Amino acid sequence: MxxxxxxxxxxxxxxxxxxxxxxxxxxxxxxxxxxxxxxxxxxxxxxxxxxxxxxxxxxxxLFLFNVIDRKFNILGFPFWPQDFYLVVLSMLIGVVFVILFTVVYxxxxxxxxxxxxxxxxxxxxxxxxxxxxxxxxxxxxxxxxxxxxxxxxxxxxxxxxxxxxxxxxxxxxxxxxxxxxxxxxxxxxxxxxxxxxxxxxxxxxxxxxxxxxxxxxxxxxxxxxxxxxxxxxxxxxxxxxxxxxxxxxxxxxxxxxxxxxxxxxxxxxxxxxxxxxxxxxxxxxxxxxxxxxxxxxxxxxxxxxxxxxxxxxxxxxxxxxxxxxxxxNKPFEVTVRIKAYTIILGILTVVLIALLTVRSNVQANFFRVPGELYQVKEGRLISNVYTYKLVNKTTKDIDSLSFKIVSHKGEIQLVGTTHLLLKRQDIYEGTVFIEIPEGMLEDSNEKIKIGVFKGDKEITTTTTNFLSPKNKW
Ligand code: SF4
Ligand code: SF4
Incomplete structure (x- = not known):
């Protein structure tokens, strides 16, 4: 009271x-x-x-907040579950914006x-x-x-x-x-x-x-x-x-x-x-x-x-x-606090725009098949088996995709298909063998970089681990 x-x-x-x-x-x-x-x-x-x-x-x-199917569009940018960090960042910026805005205005x-x-x-x-x-x-x-x-x-x-x-x-x-x-x-x-x-x-x-x-x-x-x-x-x-x-x-x-x-x-x-x-x-x-x-x-x-x-x-x-x-009895003035808050908000917004700009329209992930080690083939060629997942976030089909090892000399062999067609807003999954000559590998568990190409154009890259024998031949 x-x-x-x-x-x-x-x-x-x-x-x-x-x-x-x-x-x-x-x-x-x-x-x-x-x-x-x-x-x-x-x-x-x-x-x-x-x-x-x-x-x-x-x-x-333009704007979609489909929580059930986990599909979000902000200003026409589609966000997939894989981009969830961007949705969270956008929301954080929204919250910071509202809080800073409230403190000042x-x-x-x-x-x-x-x-x-x-x-x-x-x-x-x-x-x-x-x-x-x-x-x-x-x-x-x-x-x-x-x-x-x-x-x-x-x-x-x-x-x-x-x-x-x-x-x-x-x-x-x-x-x-x-x-x-x-x-x-x-x-x-x-x-x-x-x-x-x-x-x-x-x-x-x-x-x-x-x-x-x-x-x-x-x-x-x-x-x-x-x-x-x-x-x-x-x-x-x-x-x-x-x-x-x-x-x-x-x-x-x-x-x-x-x-x-x-x-x-x-x-x-x-x-x-x-x-x-x-x-x-x-x-x-x-x-x-x-x-x-x-x-x-x-x-x-x-x-x-x-x-x-x-x-x-x-x-x-x-x-x-x-x-x-x-x-x-003072008129309204732009104080240091208002300037500082505006700068913080500006930085967050720039970070979000930068992340949106560098975000790839195609996402690729390669995962080693659990329980599989490696195979040593003729000519000391080391082979690992992977499952891969490609996500097409665009509204257009992407045809004739191919994979190349960007970081090492070696080969990627598709299993069960010769032609990669990635349909609009779709996910494609498959299996590959990756083969690298043992002489190219310095470590028994080495990071390799894989590029996804359409023709000569690199669309996106991803990294994964490649296993080989500890004692090199
Ligand atoms: S009329 Fe005045 S006091 Fe009432 S809610 Fe609106 S701004 Fe506030
Ligand atoms: S409208 Fe203005 S003048 Fe009338 S009671 Fe409210 S504050 Fe006073």
Missing amino acids: ATDNKEVFRDSIATIDDQGKRSWIYPKKPKGKFYSLRTWVSVFLLTTLLSSPFIKINGNQ GRVFCGWICPQTIFMEMVFRKIEYWIDGDKGAQKRLAKQPWNAEKIRKRVLKHTVFLLISFIISNVFLAYIIGSDELIDIITSPINEHVGGFIGIWTFTGVFYFIFSWFREQVCIIACPYGRLQGVLLDNKSIIVAYDYIRGESKKGRAKFKKNEDREKEGKGACIDCNQCVEVCPTGIDIRHGTQLECVNCTACMDACDFMMVKTHQPKGLIRYASEENIEK
């Missing part, structure tokens, strides 16, 4: 009442510079999010980029304003008995919500199982894809539940990133902040009176109009300071700027600033 009365708001969250029941939030429709900007950003992000699984580069889906990600906020505030909430009206009308509608108007509005709203949830569910599955598979499920009779059909409707139900009922609780209760804020933010992080120095001044906030000189009277710039609270989708009062419920949606910034203009005061009473900026 908070000891100071001013801190009592921290003992509870705005969306749950004293009895522990849900307190429904009816935020006022935001309007202003930041809301317009966020609308444009969300149009771009939604278009990208909804279209990405259906865009292909060289036959590869607070929850900007939540307000501007997170799909939960974008779908909630820019899709579902807008539909709600369109059908039910603004805050006051929504409250009235909720209280009024079930008459024709309420039934019509509720049926219309929830039908549209369900339809959009269905679309989101399909797109979500297109990221998980692939757009081709999804289209196959949709266009085939239900009994051929019972599992897929159940999956689509299960996720539709989940999204419908989240956006029609659970809403801001995702950010407040469920989201692990939201929970991390407490440890990631410090007094230098940029957050949506109320300038309490200016807002409270000497005598504190006070209602606006016409023709008053607030500065001379020592009144704060805050006119206690409550508009910042009215628009907040998580129901908090940002004037208490930063709180875990704040998703940095900027609605209170717009609302307060509007009131500042109305009362002929400078804008920015609620603005992007750090606690330190507000306390010391």
Whole structure:
């Protein structure tokens, strides 16, 4: 329990009442510079999010996260289980990016980029304003008995919500199982894809539940990133902040009176109009300071700027600033910390790009057959037997492949085939004998390098061990 009365708001969250029941939030429709900007950003992000699984580069889906078949595409680059280290590295960079970004820029990600906020505030909430009206009308509608108007509005709203949830569910599955598979499920009779059909409707139900009922609780209760804020933010992080120095001044906030000189009277710039609270989708009062419920949606910034203009005061009473900026009345500056974090992120990104660039499209592995030693053939020719595995990560067949020993003089003999055709996105396995004259070998267990060639062009190389007698002849 908070000891100071001013801190009592921290003992509870705005969306749950004293009895522990849900307190429904009816935020006022935001309007202003930041809301317009966020609308444009969300149009771009939604278009990208909804279209990405259906865009292909060289036959590869732009983004694919098929955990079941362990197939991943990032920006059209296919990642095989063999490339899993790159997926892990990409994810690590993503996590570092989000953490570093949060330490410096607070929850900007939540307000501007997170799909939960974008779908909630820019899709579902807008539909709600369109059908039910603004805050006051929504409250009235909720209280009024079930008459024709309420039934019509509720049926219309929830039908549209369900339809959009269905679309989101399909797109979500297109990221998980692939757009081709999804289209196959949709266009085939239900009994051929019972599992897929159940999956689509299960996720539709989940999204419908989240956006029609659970809403801001995702950010407040469920989201692990939201929970991390407490440890990631410090007094230098940029957050949506109320300038309490200016807002409270000497005598504190006070209602606006016409023709008053607030500065001379020592009144704060805050006119206690409550508009910042009215628009907040998580129901908090940002004037208490930063709180875990704040998703940095900027609605209170717009609302307060509007009131500042109305009362002929400078804008920015609620603005992007750090606690330190507000306390010391300093403008935002690029600090050493911001520079250092940006450099770390830059290095990680360069490492990832370099690994992606040098990554071979064909992967070869040679494994000695377990339990087999070596054979000494006529003319002191040492022979080892191997199984090999070739992976074609490209979307084109690669024909007429051959193997050569690059590090030593010797021969590779294919077993059971004379022609190597590696089909697109396929794995080919076989057996070979590798023969090297004993005189070429210095050690009884020597590393040899094998090249995979198409014509004269070396596609990739791999290494393996070659066994020979300890005592050379
Ligand atoms: S306090 Fe302001 S920025 Fe934070 S969630 Fe509420 S309206 Fe959005
Ligand atoms: S909108 Fe601005 S002026 Fe109005 S109560 Fe909030 S901080 Fe004060």
